[in-house]
Amino acid sequence: MRLRRHKNQVSHEQQAADTIAALTQSRRAIVDAYENERHRIERDLHDGTQQYLVAAAMMIGEAQLSPSVQGDAELAKRLDEAQNALHRGLDALRATVRGIHPQILSEQGLAAALEDVARASANPVRIVCPNPLPRIPEGVLATAYFFASEAIANGAKYAPGADISVLLTADDCLRVSVVDSGPGGAHFVSGHGLAGMRERLAAVGGELTISSPESGPTQLRASIPLLLNRGEPGVRL
Known part of the structure; x- marks a missing residue:
């Protein structure tokens, strides 16, 4: 038995x-x-x-x-x-x-590609990547790159002059947190803006969470599965 x-x-x-x-x-x-x-x-x-x-x-x-x-x-x-x-x-x-598809994303990685976006932004933007990101499929990096780029652009549009910070971390997922010091009050509108971000992330199994009280700040946080095959390392070797 x-x-x-x-x-x-x-x-x-x-x-x-x-x-x-x-x-x-x-x-x-x-x-x-x-x-x-x-x-x-x-x-x-x-x-x-x-x-x-x-x-x-x-x-x-x-x-x-x-x-x-x-x-x-x-x-x-x-x-x-x-x-x-x-x-x-x-x-x-x-x-x-x-x-x-920025060449720098393939050649130097997500943090370097977003540094380029930060330099071109009208707002002051700080990119923080405390630890090396794992080796993950290029498409996952591209998803994270375009999410962060759009979040930075939204911050510049709706909170002009506000400080923006982007935090990149990874565990079982690639996590991208974009925070702006603006007035807050961001919300989902079906088919547009933040709702579009959520739908694009969901297409690869990702999730979007948002915190945006009326007094600010606004945080957009994406969690994107690494899509690693069994046995592939989740840390950079």
């Missing part, structure tokens, strides 16, 4: 482990597919659209050197305007490409 109970216990434990592994693989596949599509769009914009715009800018530059253009003030002005518009378009496209 004892042996049968032991076998049943082992069987149930194995079933639970198999279920967790299958769920992890399913969520990881969703995250990986999302990241693969993001990289494809990035490549298409960089290698396709951007190259066409660069070629057009070069052709306009060559035309501007033509004696017939230099002798026509109105035409020269129009070409200058077209050249400036192309350069603005290129700058906007490059910013979009960087925003789709």
